[in-house]
Amino acid sequence: MTNGQPTVLIVDDTPENLSILGELLQPTYRVRAANSGRRALQIAHSHPTPDLILLDVMMPDMDGYGVIAALRADPLTSQIPVIFVTAMDATEDEEHGLDCGAVDYITKPLRPAIVLARVRTQLELKRARDFLSDQNSYLEAEVAHRMGENQLIQQVSIHALARLAETRDPETGNHLRRTQQYVRTLAQALADHPRFAAFLDPRTIDALAQSAPLHDIGKVGIPDHVLLKPGKLTPEEWEIMKTHAKLGSDAIELAERDAEKPVEFLAIAKQIAHYHHEKWDGSGYPEGLRGDAIPIAARLMALADVFDALICKRVYKPPFPLEQAHAMIVEGSGSHFDPDIVQAFTSQFATFKAIADAYSD
The missing domain is CATH 1.10.3210.10 (Hypothetical protein af1432)
Structure with a gap:
């Protein structure tokens, strides 16, 4: 996040859709845009790393499924949540998107209230996951530090006892x-x-x-x-x-x-x-x-x-x-x-x- 503002990457090959999503999200979030799957991957690897990606499914050259597969295969981007945005609304399409690793599915035409609510929910979940991850990292470091201290005390105690015999x-x-x-x-x-x-x-x-x-x-x-x-x-x-x-x-x-x-x-x-x-x-x-x-x-x-x-x-x-x-x-x-x-x-x-x-x- 930059200045406390989450970064949302929107990906769509249609300029009008990018414009609509950009205007909707811009007041609250830092918005970055990509008009192709390959450009989306480039931005995902740049700073600041997106906190959330809104990804169109139907795009030429590299579709949304190809993009999410590439994101998930790379440790640097594998944890970025992705919401699929598509005109396809068949149940099997939604299931396939979720099976590929998407966290949610929004159908077109876009309804502003729905988009904002879904985006807010996923960003709050990511913030909670990031907090827990930071806490776990801190606790692991603290445990390692305490264990190191205990091992040092143990080693010193052993040598003190052994030195007693040595005297x-x-x-x-x-x-x-x-x-x-x-x-x-x-x-x-x-x-x-x-x-x-x-x-x-x-x-x-x-x-x-x-x-x-x-x-x-x-x-x-x-x-x-x-x-x-x-x-x-x-x-x-x-x-x-x-x-x-x-x-x-x-x-x-x-x-x-x-x-x-x-x-x-x-x-x-x-x-x-x-x-x-x-x-x-x-x-x-x-x-x-x-x-x-x-x-x-x-x-x-x-x-x-x-x-x-x-x-x-x-x-x-x-x-x-x-x-x-x-x-x-x-x-x-x-x-x-x-x-x-x-x-x-x-x-x-x-x-x-x-x-x-x-x-x-």
């Missing part, structure tokens, strides 16, 4: 960021694999990456003399250290109970925390699960966690070179790790190296 284990450095990216890389590489595709949809992959930093949250419950011991743990101390897996999953489960409804990333985080030390052959802890009984999320985390531990310096070992760490992971295929996940790791090893370099300590 008790100062050797971890950028371990959280690296393992998070390793897990995402593996999940994306396996997204089309028959064994994993049903689980690894884009939403779950995002939740996996979000959850990964919480894998060792249970370490906050391990006593300092065990967690910070500068050397090899005794068998008794090792048993204490292993409890961090269940401590972590228990803490996340308590958080789940406090939530009013299920939170997807917490469910995945609980699986990762509890089972990421399980091994493919059943020799891991805390439950001794084996094979597919180990949740996929935990299997992915297991490889990511071990690879990162191998390439990092610890009080009890030097860092292994990347190629040696790669060989050690491959050696663990079928014993420590799911063979298909190891294969994905091998195919994505260049990405793993890039992540290790980007987030080096």
